[in-house]
Amino acid sequence: MHILFITDNFPPEVNAPASRTFEHCREWVRAGHRVTVMTCVPNFPSGRVYEGYKNKLVQTENMEGIDVIRVWSYITANEGFVKRILDYVSFMVSAVGISPRVKAPDLVISTSPQFFSACAAFLISRMRQIPFVFELRDIWPESIKAVGAMKSSLIIRMLEKIEIFLYHHAVKIVSVTHSFKNTLIRRGVPGDKITVVTNGVDLERFRPREKDDHLVAQYGLKGKFVAGYIGTHGMAHALETLLEAADQVRHQAGGDRFRFILLGNGARKAHLLEKAKEMDLDNVIFIDSVPKEDVAKYWSLLDVSIIHLRKTPLFTTVIPSKLFECMGMGIPVLHGVMGESAKMVEKHGVGMLFEPENADALCRGLQTLAHDPDVYKKMTHNCLAAAPEYDRKNLAARMLAELETAVKK
Template sequence: MRILFISQLFDPEYSIKGLALMQRLVAEGHQVEVLTTFPNYPTGKVFDGYSVKFRQVDECGGVRVIRLWSHISHSKSKLSRAWSYLSFTLMALFAALFSQKPDVVYTYHPQSTTGLIGLLMKLFRGVPFITDVQDLWPDALTATGMRKDGFLLRVISRWCALVYKHAAQVVVLSEGFRQALIDRGVPAQKIHLVYNWCPEEQRIATVLEQNANSSQGDGAARFVYAGNLGSAQALTTMIKALGSFDKTELTFTLIGGGVEKEQLKRFVAETGYDNIFFGDYVPAAQIFDVLAAADVLVIHLKDDDLFRITIPSKTQSSMAMGKPILMAVGGEANQLLVEAKGGEVAEPEDQLSIQQAAARLLATRQTWPELGHNARSFYQQRLSMDVNYRKLLTVLAGAAK
């Protein structure tokens, strides 16, 4: 099978369906070509070792990766970010239309704009396409503040419906997403639940082996959040909740970059919390060495109906790390952690609920190794690449037919 994979997000950025997946497809005899841009997420600055060009072609373990120019932006300006998406879409569309004809097009990120490429490839070249729903649009826009009754939102809603209608197969990351699309009229038989996995499984296994003999100390518990510091994460509530503990009980470190980082740092300085700390952005390949030193991993999202049916990618990577987890997302993500018996759950943006969950963890410190073991076992049995790769192969074969 000849597969054209299109994603604005790709390695060395933290891309779940990224280079490791492409190389695995190649190893099983498939031909894979990737259309992407130059790595810059989440800092909005092009990674070291890369410079923006009109076009750059790399061979990565048998995978042909074509990097295309796009406007680089990670600012709060809606126009700037919109141009970032649109510029990549136009460049990738042109490249796709004049590429060697594939058997199937896999449109990944962002799903709504790469869906245009899939539609036009079907229309002009007769190639079926898969759309991978990592963000449920237009719901994701209302969750970050866009008016629900706005004209633009209605346009996007109709556009997404068109993409779903013409896609040969639709991949979703949660059962909640699947049900939401069925409720919108998408045929159930072409919607496939393929859980996301952590693309750094091998790195995590190495880190865990290197730290196998490390033991937990008796000092302050080290709670760590690693990831984007943006509006969707709504981390002010988490800071308030964990900042209410004495620094001898726990410390909370937030690692990463994002549009809300400076605002959060100012909030901590103004409120005087002495157990809250910030770390710089750490590349995906190195973050697990940092997480290995944590006692509890923290996951939080804004309290929104959309997020209650999603599963943030930190769920998979945190479970794979074999650490106890404090999960405050609500809905399906909370249910997975409860099922795994891998930590404590709380309601999102609920300071008291989070404080109580953290207190339960502190009171049962002797169970942390068991909680971590449970989380990792659940990941390997339900969320790993091995398990979900086979599901994805079925989707690809179905689309190509």
């Protein structure tokens, strides 16, 4: 089978969509299938083209057996609604225009969060008379409203109509959460064409390891209890809560023991840096995004991982992918997300929940994990016990079976 995958995020970008797509495609190649990925030049989230790439009409490479076609797009930072829409639409147009280069695909699949990639996949499916599969990672454009980037308007309503159109015209929808599936069913999408394949973890990369001595020395972490957030610093993540917690904990007994790491980039990174400076936070360390192959070394620095999203009903339906990486590495979680992901944390006993945007609750959880070794040890054990259930290899195989079914239909 020849799979054509349309996505605007792909390695060397290191965000969740890029990692999931790459790891699935790699496994499909290993299973004997041909995979072509059509994407843009790596630039997320800073809006700057990565070293070694140029934003030209088309360029090709091969990554672990995956044929990668990179097309031109309007590049902007991950901020500003209008500019981002121009980014998405330009990629859609380029992907459709360049798609005839791909020889004899058997199906085309696209992935959200934004669905202009899905628009491109739908158009290609009609041009090539092949099945169209929609991988649903986010309810978009609802998430735009949830983070306050744009209020309900004629444009949003138009985008929602396109969204529903794509759901109905996909042969198969692969959702990353059960909540998303239930949402689509309530909106009239037939449940029998929606399959849930959750996010997962590459256990070859994310596994228990000792703290990296060089990085411990570099950031002055010897003897410290390190809590960290690794990922995009965007509007959805409300990382100001972590800064407030860092401010509180340094004034508590034994507060000098704690350090906070925020690793990544995004639309709110500059604001967070400025806020930390205003608050004179000497216990917070900001680190820019690092290459994919180095990410696990930085995870190793953490005693506790903080997962956090804004307090809004939409985010009760998501499962942050970093939760699975924490399981793989045996790092307990302080989980500031309610809903389906919170139930997963409780089910497996891999962390403690705290109310989103509540710095007091975050501090209480941090103190508990730092000072109760029995609780900490049990959660570490539970992480490692749960991780195999979310092994990316097995999840990729499940999704591949759905693709094979779509082609047969």
